[in-house]
Amino acid sequence: MLKTRHLIKLSLSLSLLAAPALAQAQDIQNLRIMAPASPGGGWDQTSRSIQTVLQDAGIVKPVQVYNVPGAGGTIGLAQLYNAKGDGSLMMTMGLVMIGAIQTNSSKVDLAGVTPLARLTGEYEVVVVPASSPYKNMADLVAAWKADPGKVAFAGGSAGGTDHMLVGLMAKAVGIDPKKMNYVPFSGGGETLAAVLGNQVAAAVAGYGEFEAQIKAGKLRAVGISAPEAQPGIDAPTLISQKVNVDLANWRGIVAPPGISAEQKSAMIAALDKMHASKAWKDTLATRNWTDLYLSGSKFDAYLKTEETRTTGILKDIGLVK
The missing domain is CATH 3.40.190.150 (Bordetella uptake gene, domain 1)
Structure with missing residues (x-):
């Protein structure tokens, strides 16, 4: 009987300890x-x-x-x-x-x-047209460093995540971010049209913006701004290509x-x-x-x-x- 009382007291004590944690969300x-x-x-x-x-x-x-x-x-x-x-x-x-x-x-x-x-978050991808001479980030960076103003990047509005990523990439490879050629667009559709139409060398956005065109073979993803490779996304990280940048639009x-x-x-x-x-x-x-x-x-x-x-x-x- 005494043992039963101790068990009841212990059970009540544990219940009281657990109650505040359970009640917090309510x-x-x-x-x-x-x-x-x-x-x-x-x-x-x-x-x-x-x-x-x-x-x-x-x-x-x-x-x-x-x-x-x-x-x-x-x-x-x-x-x-x-x-x-x-x-x-x-x-x-x-x-x-x-x-x-x-x-x-x-x-x-x-x-x-x-x-x-x-x-939550979404990592950014850098894409080029399928016909682009730039097969990877090394190719793109070499051309970019040779003439920063000539290699144009399309992306979302000025100061947004896309713009920040291009600035971080420029700094990481030794280019003055103020000299980069960034072309801002108000919507993802305009960015997509610019890169598909070869109006720019590359474009930056969340993977979802370009997914259909990448899978259709119209765009090539040359880099993703994740710290490690992402399941289901066929794009090497920027870090793995000596562009020491990771960024999530969180x-x-x-x-x-x-x-x-x-x-x-x-x-x-x-x-x-x-x-x-x-x-x-x-x-x-x-x-x-x-x-x-x-x-x-x-x-x-x-x-x-x-x-x-x-x-x-x-x-x-x-x-x-």
């Missing part, structure tokens, strides 16, 4: 997720995927997503600052926002927000400034649970997103490193002082 009431961009884009898709998984897996209910477009996410960022202390609000963001803060001379930056987690999530330690822990617990769920793994596979999950203090440190690196390359390119 403490968030009426969660709202801001997508600081128009509906349909990457941040919007990420926000709505988080919403679906959190709700369907019973981690947090209800969850609302709303859009605040404009200025590379910095309009939404300003609104996040105005929601100081709100423990039921998250905002999706990423590398693009770090660049936009610099190039738009935003009055608010990421110094005051509460970092929660890095979620997406993450942050909370307003001034939330309590308990509120931050509850949000991170919810995201950790989401990341571990089968529903999230299925979402990553369906959308072909690379899992780059990093939460809590690790994401805090990563964010600071990315801000420093982004500021440096945008200065090298000449887009910020």
Whole structure:
């Protein structure tokens, strides 16, 4: 009988210890997720995927997503600052926002927000037309170093991830980034048309933008900005070709400034649970997103490193002082 009582007490003690961890993800009431961009884009898709998984897996209910477009996410960022202390609000963001803060001379930056987690990412590929004389990065770099202004690269908007990658590559191979010939386009379709039409020597974008043309044999992927070879992508890394650069167009999530330690822990617990769920793994596979999950203090440190690196390359390119 005495032994049974001890077992009951031990069981109750363990239950009480486990209860706070279990309750953390349930403490968030009426969660709202801001997508600081128009509906349909990457941040919007990420926000709505988080919403679906959190709700369907019973981690947090209800969850609302709303859009605040404009200025590379910095309009939404300003609104996040105005929601100081709100423990039921998250905002999706990423590398693009770090660049936009610099190039738009935003009055608010990421110094005051509460970092929660890095979620997903997409590595960039460098492509050339199938008929190009450049068979690999060594060929492309040799021509580029011989005449930096003559070898044009197409990509997305000035200061964006594509532009940053070309700047990092230039610096890595000893070319002054200010002398590189980067041709920005507002959409992936225009970039694709430029490289297929031989208007530029090469183009840079996320692998998904070029996948169909690479598989059809119309484009050749000469490099990918991943730290190691990626399954299902037939492209050698830049690093393996002596261009010591890796870069992911990552997406993450942050909370307003001034939330309590308990509120931050509850949000991170919810995201950790989401990341571990089968529903999230299925979402990553369906959308072909690379899992780059990093939460809590690790994401805090990563964010600071990315801000420093982004500021440096945008200065090298000449887009910020």
